[in-house]
Amino acid sequence: MSTRRDTVRRALNDSTGFRSAQDLYADLRGAGSKIGLTTVYRALQALSDSGEIDVLRTDDGEAVYRACATEAHHHHLVCRKCSTAIEVEGPTVEAWAANVGAQHGFSDVTHTLEVFGTCAECVAGDN
Template identity: 75%
Template sequence: MTTARRDAVRRVLIGSDGFRSAQDIYADMRADGAKIGLTTVYRALQALSDSGEIDVLRTDDGEAVYRACRTDEHHHHLVCRTCGRTVEVEGPAVERWAESIGAEHGFTDVTHTVEVFGTCPTCAE
């Protein structure tokens, strides 16, 4: 895949608030006149995810949604179930627990993903 197409997908995510589905990204790009296929959007998202440039989250119904990372550091997300507002959070206790549980079972090179869901203050009003 060309870097130009991957950069175009990255730009859409940088200009977006919150997480977006591949279909939403594709629709926006097509509406703006981009000559890109949905498969290419998926490939770009996978490449961006693999390189750590974007965050990927699974919704309650199992759909993958994406957004541009705000930090290069390992982090987790606190996500509003209602509006999708997302806050990047650190979880030192989670980091220690993941390493500990891996070591307890003889695992090395342990990684993890933690997403926390709730209702943001605005939606709770």
């Protein structure tokens, strides 16, 4: 499985944005790989579970995946059209989440935050 996992990881590393399992499968098959869709899903799950890749849900609920440049906690600014993603820090968000948790007596507070919009390149292409 590690060879298949490496194949999926490399495909994600070659991408600038979040990708669905089906997109990765189509790319890999188009490049001549014999990998199966179920194997792609299993590899993505294993990579996500180990923290090697990030996963988020799109507006329509689809899981999409990305290999990130950092293992440190971060958020993503994601283009709705081309799926390009930029890693961003959010110190204000971090402080807000900690404060909300503390105000309500919670500890070990975690959160997820993704910001969606349209990148400048996609906006320019629409003009």
